[in-house]
Amino acid sequence: MTPEGPHFGQAVRPADPITPEAVHTDYTPKIFGRRILYYDSVDSTNNTLRRAASRGEPEGTVVLANEQTAGRGRLNRTWVSPAGVGIYMSLLLRPQSGGIPLFLYTFLPAVATARALRRVSGLPVFIHWPNDLTLRGRKIAGILTDVRSGPNHPREVIIGIGINVNNMPGDLPPELQEIATSLTIAAGRRYSRASIIQALLEELERGYALMKSGTSMDLVEAWRKLSPSHQGTPVEVVGGRGKNFRGITRGIDHDGALLIEAAHGGVERIAFGEIRRIRGGLQHAPGS
Incomplete structure (x- = not known):
């Protein structure tokens, strides 16, 4: 039995670029996405960004990939990342103080992803503790946060986000077809990945501003409402x-x-x- 939604053939998929040029169209970043490192294929966007961070990339740097060959999720699970259909991205934070509770680095991307997907699709996306995103009871996105500690506060935080956007039923492994979904499977239409990334970066900017301003309880309350x-x-x-x-x-x-x-x-x-x-x-x- 395959997930709910239309049955798709194997037609050639239309172009859906997520290059820096595509993402920056009609979008002016403040922090996140001012610098985007785009790759056609990587092992893992978190691994790629970690290597870039060690070379001194600034806060707000984003790694985007059209495909991951060794994507990772929580609990050391594999995140299936076929080419051209999903969003596979990681972003870099460089906290300047230790005043932000560590769990907010998980709640921030969860709230931002849920809000962005709701904005673009109008579908009822919810958060499942702590940071999985579900749609009609099936997983549609996941988040993996890696924290590297300094002497007094986190030295760098890498947040990885994977979203099933235009995945067709055949893009999901058999063992996931009863528990996972995508926007396309749920809605019967395709979505612009660049538009979702734009909305996601905007929501991340908004939430990060709350964290840095000391009004993080607003972010926690948003998480509660979405979970x-x-x-x-x-x-x-x-x-x-x-x-x-x-x-x-x-x-x-x-x-x-x-x-x-x-x-x-x-x-x-x-x-x-x-x-x-x-x-x-x-x-x-x-x-x-």
């Missing part, structure tokens, strides 16, 4: 503190960790791991 599953959702925790258990989500704490009222009793704080939604709810809800 309804973080409150009152039956879930299974896989790999949290080395144990698996089930419970009900009860919000996030001051460090962005997920709070889960466990079925076996008590509230667990989850800072890392995988959270899977349980369809149909728990057989024995906490407190029952």
